[in-house]
Amino acid sequence: MAASYPDPFTSGLGSACAMTCSATLGPCYAQTLVRKDVTEGQAGLPTRLAFLVVDEGCKPLEGATVDIWHTSPAGLYSGSDSVAMCTSGNPQALAARWFRGVQPTDSKGRADFDTCFPGWYSGRTIHIHLTVRVNGVEYLTSQLYFDDSLDDSIITTEPLYKDRGPRNTTNLTDGVIAGADFSNYVFETERMSDGVLLAWKALVLRSSAAAPRCVM
Secondary structure, X not given: OOOOOOOOOOOOOOOOOOOOOEOXXXXXXXXXXXXXXXXXXXXXXXXXXXXXXXXXXXOEOOOOEEEEEOOOOOOOOXXXXXXXXXXXXXXXXXXXXXXXXXXXXXXXXXXXXXXXXXXXXXXXXXXXXXEEEEOOEEEEEEXXXXXXXXXXXXXXXXXXXXXXXXXXXXXXXXXXXXXXOHHHHEOEEEEOOOOOEEEEEEEEOOOOOOOOOOEO
């Protein structure tokens, strides 16, 4: 990927920030690494994930950590310490840490990752897991999604993805977000001139770890 892309947060967030709601951690969390590039050389549609972490007053939070994990284009999580169903016993997945990483936010509240567009597996729409911590304390665990039309376009046109055939679950039929207003949890996206998909999302944290959670 190129060294930099346009800042998608230049227009700001306005004067009122709605708290990002929590969602299930899921069974596929595993040991991670501090790094920006989480691909471990895996092939797929290059994707830059950009996060802006702020408090409920829209103030950027420096030094928070954003921990992400998602599947490979083949729909497999990595890590021998993940639940067996997450890797399907695949030897390469068990030996790897692909598509897992942690990054601290900078003085502007920004944390970025270089990854590949996730794959899918039966019963779930395409998604990315994340946990945000402040001073080592978990403030938010949630999941983010992509627009269904984007998912379908990538699945039907991009190498690796199109060879797997159609998925069986969309945002509208996903069991985790069924009945929720998931529109607030969909990345904004734009394709860059070099083909990279830039995906971005602002994450609004509760005022303290003791404050009530917003649940999706």
